[in-house]
Amino acid sequence: MRIALEVWRQRSPEEPGRFVRYETAEASPDMSLLELLDVVNEDLVRKGEEPIAFDSDCREGICGTCGFMVNGLAHGPLKGAAACQVYLRNFRDGETLFLEPFRAKAFPLIKDLVINRSALDRIIAAGGYVSVNTGNAPEANTSTIPKDFAEEAMDAAACIACGACIAACPNASAALFTGAKITHLGKLPQGQPERGRRALRMVRAAAAEGFGHCTFAGECETACPKSIPLQVITQMNRDYLAARLRGEGRAPTRHIEPGTPKRRR
Amino acid sequence: MHLDGKIPGGPLPQKWERRKLEYALVSPANRRKYRVLVVGTGLAGASAAATLGELGYRVECVFFHDSPRRAHSIAAQGGINAAKNYQNDGDSVQRLFQDTIKGGDYRAREGNVYRLAEVSLRIIDQCVAQGVPFAREYGGKLANRSFGGAQVSRTFYARGQTGQQLLLGAYQALLRQVQAGTVRISPRTEMLDLVVANGKARGIVARDLVTGEIRTFVADAVVLATGGYGNAYFLSTYARNSNATAIWRAHRRGAYFANPCFTQIHPTCIPVSGEHQSKLTLMSESLRNDGRIWVPLRAGDERSPEQIPEDQRDYYLERRYPSYGNLTPRDVASRAAKAVCDEGRGVGKSGLGVYLDFADAIRRLGADVIGERYGNLFAMYAEITGDDPYRTPMRIYPAIHYTMGGLWVDYDLMSTIDGLFVIGEANFSDHGANRLGASALMQGLADGYFIAPLAVGSYLARAKPPAIDDSHPAFEEARKATAARIERLLSVHGKRTAASFHRELGKLLWDQCGMSRSRAGLESALARIPELREKFYREILVPGHGESLNRELETAGRVADYFELAELICRDALRREESCGGHFREEYQTPDGEALRDDEHFAYVAAWEWREGEPPVLHKEPLVFEAAPPMQRSYK
Numbered sequence: 091m092r093i094a095l096e097v098w099r100q101r102s103p104e105e106p107g108r109f110v111r112y113e114t115a116e117a118s119p120d121m122s123l124l125e126l127l128d129v130v131n132e133d134l135v136r137k138g139e140e141p142i143a144f145d146s147d148c149r150e151g152i153c154g155t156c157g158f159m160v161n162g163l164a165h166g167p168l169k170g171a172a173a174c175q176v177y178l179r180n181f182r183d184g185e186t187l188f189l190e191p192f193r194a195k196a197f198p199l200i201k202d203l204v205i206n207r208s209a210l211d212r213i214i215a216a217g218g219y220v221s222v223n224t225g226n227a228p229e230a231n232t233s234t235i236p237k238d239f240a241e242e243a244m245d246a247a248a249c250i251a252c253g254a255c256i257a258a259c260p261n262a263s264a265a266l267f268t269g270a271k272i273t274h275l276g277k278l279p280q281g282q283p284e285r286g287r288r289a290l291r292m293v294r295a296a297a298a299e300g301f302g303h304c305t306f307a308g309e310c311e312t313a314c315p316k317s318i319p320l321q322v323i324t325q326m327n328r329d330y331l332a333a334r335l336r337g338e339g340r341a342p343t344r345h346i347e348p349g350t351p352k353r354r355r
Numbered sequence: 356m357h358l359d360g361k362i363p364g365g366p367l368p369q370k371w372e373r374r375k376l377e378y379a380l381v382s383p384a385n386r387r388k389y390r391v392l393v394v395g396t397g398l399a400g401a402s403a404a405a406t407l408g409e410l411g412y413r414v415e416c417v418f419f420h421d422s423p424r425r426a427h428s429i430a431a432q433g434g435i436n437a438a439k440n441y442q443n444d445g446d447s448v449q450r451l452f453q454d455t456i457k458g459g460d461y462r463a464r465e466g467n468v469y470r471l472a473e474v475s476l477r478i479i480d481q482c483v484a485q486g487v488p489f490a491r492e493y494g495g496k497l498a499n500r501s502f503g504g505a506q507v508s509r510t511f512y513a514r515g516q517t518g519q520q521l522l523l524g525a526y527q528a529l530l531r532q533v534q535a536g537t538v539r540i541s542p543r544t545e546m547l548d549l550v551v552a553n554g555k556a557r558g559i560v561a562r563d564l565v566t567g568e569i570r571t572f573v574a575d576a577v578v579l580a581t582g583g584y585g586n587a588y589f590l591s592t593y594a595r596n597s598n599a600t601a602i603w604r605a606h607r608r609g610a611y612f613a614n615p616c617f618t619q620i621h622p623t624c625i626p627v628s629g630e631h632q633s634k635l636t637l638m639s640e641s642l643r644n645d646g647r648i649w650v651p652l653r654a655g656d657e658r659s660p661e662q663i664p665e666d667q668r669d670y671y672l673e674r675r676y677p678s679y680g681n682l683t684p685r686d687v688a689s690r691a692a693k694a695v696c697d698e699g700r701g702v703g704k705s706g707l708g709v710y711l712d713f714a715d716a717i718r719r720l721g722a723d724v725i726g727e728r729y730g731n732l733f734a735m736y737a738e739i740t741g742d743d744p745y746r747t748p749m750r751i752y753p754a755i756h757y758t759m760g761g762l763w764v765d766y767d768l769m770s771t772i773d774g775l776f777v778i779g780e781a782n783f784s785d786h787g788a789n790r791l792g793a794s795a796l797m798q799g800l801a802d803g804y805f806i807a808p809l810a811v812g813s814y815l816a817r818a819k820p821p822a823i824d825d826s827h828p829a830f831e832e833a834r835k836a837t838a839a840r841i842e843r844l845l846s847v848h849g850k851r852t853a854a855s856f857h858r859e860l861g862k863l864l865w866d867q868c869g870m871s872r873s874r875a876g877l878e879s880a881l882a883r884i885p886e887l888r889e890k891f892y893r894e895i896l897v898p899g900h901g902e903s904l905n906r907e908l909e910t911a912g913r914v915a916d917y918f919e920l921a922e923l924i925c926r927d928a929l930r931r932e933e934s935c936g937g938h939f940r941e942e943y944q945t946p947d948g949e950a951l952r953d954d955e956h957f958a959y960v961a962a963w964e965w966r967e968g969e970p971p972v973l974h975k976e977p978l979v980f981e982a983a984p985p986m987q988r989s990y991k
């Protein structure tokens with residue numbers, strides 16, 4: 091089959107980018123979209139030209155390294171699939187595909203389709219964990235977790251941090267990503283002690299990185315290769331609000347020794 | 356040089372306790388003074404870096420991925436073993452130890468393996484405490500499944516995404532330390548050389564993959580957790596970017612490479628579909644719990660699987676190995692698949708495939724139960740092949756999946772270079788000649804959470820490495836050598852891509868040093884690899900320059916190292932004149948085609964020393980079996 095590619099080429103953040111057209115005759119329905127890019131790239135290299143830079147690693151939808159827009163859709167046309175899982179049998183013979191990077195203020199472009207997503211790591215670093223040092227753990231089966239809770243936690247924990255939700259969102263909000271981690275840990279007994287603190291810190295970290303606010307447009311859920319449900323955002327908002335109402339995260343009231351001279355207000 | 360494994364004395368169950376007492380300690384206030392460099396953030400690297408950070412060392416963590424969470428460990432599907440005996444089916448530390456020693460075909464150290472089995476208990480505790488959402492029973496307790504090479508259910512899992520969830524646990528622990536300021540991370544940074552100064556590992560030279568800058572990292576101890584080298588074979592189940600450069604460069608600097616020919620071929624992968632193929636996809640071993648493997652009884656039978664009646668099918672694993680059936684270990688199952696395909700009974704267009712059939716299980720348990728167990732694997736298979744495994748059997752074929760070999764380490768996980776520790780798949784330690792399913796994750800986390808942090812601390816306390824900075828001549832020399840290698844690749848301006856060389860080398864390795872090996876084949880490979888390497892340096896074409904993101908340059912550097920490694924793999928396979936585990940020499944088999952081990956001559960670890968410009972030198976570390984005396988490994 092024949093597939094034409096219009097690929098966003100941009101050598102560096104400073105230089106302007108543009109779409110460049112590549113015609114391919116070697117495409118076959120059993121080939122993945124990334125394998126088609128490999129073929130195009132080998133041709134380019136043989137001609138002494140710079141290949142298209144794109145990220146990928148596992149090529150089976152689990153590492154979250156790949157990801158770009160295909161005809162305006164994050165990861166392409168399939169529901170619940172990352173770009174590396176899209177096979178050419180899903181396109182028509184003779185079709186033209188427009189490939190461009192995920193765009194968001196918090197995802198600076200590096201080259202062509204490659205972007206920098208370390209903002210997502212910084213959101214996790216703000217509180218996406220259970221604070222337990224190695225060696226601190228009790229015997230595993232002392233805590234019981236209802237099967238449903240474990241399954242719901244797993245549904246949310248399946249996020250691969252690809253950033254598609256952000257690329258698809260009109261506000262470039264990271265709510266689905268952030269909510270997924272908050273929900274994963276919030277469903278488990280181990281996550282309870284830090285639940286409020288986690289929500290406060292992660293939500294604030296996302297805002298500080300320049301991700302937008304969620305207005306429930308719902309585009310993220312459709313774009314997500316792991317079908318993370320919108321409910322995780324509701325959960326995040328609930329945990330955040332509850333923590334605010336409880337006054338968590340405010341400066342602690344200072345203990346005042348008896349007899350200390352009182353100051354004026 | 357005499358290879359001392361430094362196994363503690365005393366009976367097996369006391370060895371690790373004893374060693375922990377022997378370890379020297381660094382006081383909490385002094386830990387901040389030591390810099391530890393961890394290369395890699397897979398299960399092994401992330402867990403080690405996080406734990407060292409928690410202890411208070413100053414940790415620097417370098418990896419080529421853009422986020423620590425994308426390390427190849429993320430792709431592990433099936434599960435992690437631990438001798439918890441929650442199923443009350445007779446499991447114990449002793450039994451996990453015995454299964455692992457036997458599964459490894461008596462080519463692993465007893466002391467190490469026993470410790471692994473002991474530590475396995477605490478890994479599960481640690482992961483549950485971190486919030487890893489393992490599968491649960493309705494009563495809320497942890498669920499287990501069975502894996503190959505075991506008759507008990509000791510595998511813990513999180514759907515088909517166990518590696519992902521375990522890695523996220525370690526990654527989150529790591530980022531918690533980044534936030535706390537004990538660990539600093541350098542993403543998109545690839546180690547290209549090890550720096551050894553005054554006989555001790557003192558740092559690395561690395562390339563910033565975005566700017567191309569050659570950077571140096573100075574440390575008091577270096578921990579390599581850079582994963583396996585299976586991508587030397589080009590097509591494998593590894594992630595595309597997994598590579599051998601870190602361990603190979605360390606090898607060239609003096610770290611011995613042990614058992615390079617012990618590579619694992621996984622029996623259940625999706626067969627190759629064409630020339631363009633970039634990688635092979637694993638279908639988890641857990642599928643063999645419910646799927647039955649078969650081929651047509653008659654060679655050349657081209658009917659579709661549904662049309663072949665029961666009595667014209669050969670469930671060859673159940674037939675040949677009645678007590679383990681479809682759950683025979685990987686090496687045995689892979690060879691059996693090759694044997695039936697060699698007889699012309701393989702299925703699919705290429706004839707290189709066998710069926711993995713769920714019809715019985717679906718009839719017995721219902722499609723819902725099967726969907727709950729394997730839904731995402733079925734979906735993955737359907738996406739890739741366009742076939743629906745609920746309706747028609749899967750087609751599978753063996754593929755390179757794991758490397759038991761790796762840098763030689765002693766009981767304390769230290770290589771032959773002082774201060775260079777190697778953990779996870781990058782070392783050779785615990786799996787002998789064949790790794791059991793769900794044991795790599797166990798080993799990576801045992802090394803990272805529980806062993807390396809103590810061993811590194813003890814090394815620092817004893818060696819007290821003197822202060823050093825990167826103006827030391829050893830850093831200067833390594834930096835120059837790295838820059839020269841890059842320059843060499845960029846300046847050839849030939850006509851062939853690195854990938855085309857990699858494909859050619861990989862095919863050669865797969866054909867001559869894959870599922871079965873022979874003297875003639877290995878000798879021919881050893882003659883061809885140097886020719887191919889020379890051609891590579893004459894014809895390689897790397898466009899662009901070194902001062903920016905340049906994927907072709909990265910690939911070319913990795914392929915250059917594969918040539919040297921491939922030669923060592925074949926050399927080791929040729930030297931080992933026996934069949935054991937994943938290493939099957941056609942000359943050494945029993946009359947019914949099983950591996951024929953030679954304990955009298957080959958019960959040793961083969962540790963190779965690099966020599967510039969001359970053949971490598973073999974050093975032998977004899978293996979002693981006291982608790983689990985070698986037997987013929989039978990799964991019949």
Ligand SMILES: Cc1cc2nc3c(=O)[nH]c(=O)nc-3n(C[C@H](O)[C@H](O)[C@H](O)COP(=O)(O)OP(=O)(O)OC[C@H]3O[C@@H](n4cnc5c(N)ncnc54)[C@H](O)[C@@H]3O)c2cc1C
Pocket residue numbers: 394395396397398399400417418419420423425426427428429430431432433434435517518544545546547580581582583592593594597598600601637756757778779780781792793794795796797799
């Ligand atoms: C598809 C698949 C499924 C599997 N399923 C299972 C399973 O169910 N159970 C099981 O027990 N095992 C399984 N395994 C095996 C297991 O996943 C691996 O052995 C294990 O994850 C290796 O972990 P690691 O930490 O040693 O290395 P890796 O996870 O490979 O990590 C390597 C790290 O090193 C870094 N790195 C490498 N080279 C360099 C360099 N030169 N410079 C800088 N950084 C570098 C990388 O960035 C990465 O962070 C599976 C393997 C595959 C391929």
Ligand code: SF4
Pocket residue numbers: 248249250251252253254255256266267270310313314315316317318
């Ligand atoms: S929530 Fe979905 S789309 Fe967003 S980062 Fe996670 S996996 Fe990707």
Ligand code: FES
Pocket residue numbers: 145146147148149150151152153154155156157172173174175250
């Ligand atoms: S390459 Fe790993 S998710 Fe696509």
